[in-house]
Amino acid sequence: MGREFEQHDEVEVDATPEEVWAAIATGPGCDSWFMGRTEIVPGKGGTVRTDVGGYAMESTITEWEPFRRFAYRGDESPDGRFIAFEYLIEGREQGSTVLRLVTSGFLPGDDWEDEYDAMVKGGAMYFATLVAYLTHFTGRTATPITVEGPMGPDVFERVPAALGLSAEPAVGDRTRVAPEGLPPIDGVVDFVNPDVLGIRTPDALYRFIRGFNCPTVVNHHLFAEGVDREKTEQAWRAWLARLSA
Template identity: 55%
Template sequence: MGHEFEATDVAEVDATPEQVWDAIATGPGIDSWFMGRNEVEGGTGGVVRGAFGGYKPEYRIREWDPLEKLVYGSDPAPDGRKIAYEFLIEGRAGGSTVLRCVTSGFLPGDDWEDEFEAMTTGNELFFRTLVEYVTHFAGRAAVPVTAFGPPVGDWPAAWARLGTALGLSSRPAEGDRALDGVVYAANDQTVGIRTADAMLRFIKGFHGPLVASHHVFTPGADAETEEKTWSDWLTRVFD
């Protein structure tokens, strides 16, 4: 059966169109708010490549209008699966910018609901992280950090355990103070924390583990070292 979808996110941010464009149209920019490691071959017909664990998607750039519009997406798979991202940028008087992101595509099969829920909650976190990035870290490039924890069998208990590890009395909620920062996003499957030098994100993995998908802005940060540190942390908390 499958499911065709389209979702729109909009925010006015305290950043210039140039800063927003750098965030969405360059590898270091995307590294600083999306997931995994990314590279961009700019221009219409170019490619956006990602790497997150063993997942390595490629998206063809369909529209490239610097400071105004960027559209890229995957080619349809044999089963019809596809996804596309459209970013629209509108500068405002006073230096702010309105950013609109439209995510659309098709999920195949009769069991698309769980994947759609995971994608929807994940995209909510990614857009919120993009807004936090251009608001608080514009012009800085992050080291993307990806670490996988042990398999989780009881998710309500796991989220409560995460809260305890962060010094909270319950599951993290938006506005909570944790790790010398603030929880800027929280939904059923994700938590995002902004500190002075990082955005730390915890995501319910689609196939079992809790995933740390962080962005570290500390000068000299090393991805391999950070990933081992967070992998060990997840094991201590959830094993």
């Protein structure tokens, strides 16, 4: 069996088409809201390469109209699996922009439902993170931090308490904590679904994710100057390990 899917997202943001394009169609822009680290070879026929913890995903750019349209599609695997993204940009008066995203593809096998559910939840989180970036951090470049926790108990269930939040946090809840070995986090919950908790501070977008068939993952975007990515990833890896003990 398997399933074809198509997901539509749309938002109007207080950013220009040029700023939106920089966020979605350049490596530093994607690093400021998407997973892992991204390199983009521009132009139709170019590539989008995203590295997540040593696992690289590569796609071919199928549409390249600066400030208007950007699309890319992953290679199809032998079982038919692929995923494609298409961004449509429409400038509005007073410098705002309507951004539309169509995510489509095919998930093979009889167990596609769980993967599809995880993909929908993850897609909602990344689109919300893109909107947060365009709303609060436009023009700034983040250091992306992506770390997997150890296998073991459901660490994600322990994350809210570790961040000084209730067991069922809601958008708008405030948190102020000082994780061991890391800078203090003083911010607001800006995204929640059953598998994701997001926190925004003046200098960061923190994302805690219940992984699909893998441990809890942190996928943060840090806008402060001078972030040591390797040491910061080590500190978050240790934080997740303590949480799993």
